[in-house]
Amino acid sequence: MKIIKIVLLSFSLSVVTGCMGQMGMSKDLGKWNMEVTKDRWGREGIFLGLHLFGVSPIVGLIDLLGINAVEFWTGTNPYTHKSPAVVDMAAADLENAGIKNVAQAKIRYDGKESVKMEVTYKDGHEEMISAIRTDNTFDFYRDGNLVGSVAKEELEKHAQQHKS
Numbered sequence: 001m002k003i004i005k006i007v008l009l010s011f012s013l014s015v016v017t018g019c020m021g022q023m024g025m026s027k028d029l030g031k032w033n034m035e036v037t038k039d040r041w042g043r044e045g046i047f048l049g050l051h052l053f054g055v056s057p058i059v060g061l062i063d064l065l066g067i068n069a070v071e072f073w074t075g076t077n078p079y080t081h082k083s084p085a086v087v088d089m090a091a092a093d094l095e096n097a098g099i100k101n102v103a104q105a106k107i108r109y110d111g112k113e114s115v116k117m118e119v120t121y122k123d124g125h126e127e128m129i130s131a132i133r134t135d136n137t138f139d140f141y142r143d144g145n146l147v148g149s150v151a152k153e154e155l156e157k158h159a160q161q162h163k164s
Contacts, residue, residue: 021068022107024080029059 071077116130
């Protein structure tokens with residue numbers, strides 16, 4: 001009976017995709033699995049083992065009920081130390097930035113200098129929007145094409161206006 005509960009819990013956590021948080025610990029576990037071996041069968045074996053022995057479900061629960069809750073209430077994820085919280089990124093902000101009819105957006109931080117956002121639109125098409133910081137500007141790319149640059153001071157001023 002205990003095995004059935006673990007399997008059901010593993011399955012239920014693996015289909016929860018609408019979490020309102022970064023799920024950083026779960027992502028790191030998946031990243032570790034991809035780096036521990038280059039063999040696809042080895043990766044699959046480790047993936048199954050992590051689920052069947054309850055490691056992935058426990059990490060998922062810690063992310064879901066603990067870390068993401070702290071992220072929600074404080075605005076910063078205590079595991080990844082990233083902010084703003086995912087729930088603070090309102091659809092209206094995306095609309096104001098010229099990104100219309102967004103169904104879902106996922107953000108990935110690639111170090112301190114770049115951010116990528118995978119955007120899925122209501123009609124089903126997807127695109128990648130990224131920002132790369134240079135000395136005093138941020139360069140914005142849409143599907144790899146430069147669409148504009150904004151001075152760091154201008155972005156900071158905009159952020160301060162939205163905090164007030």
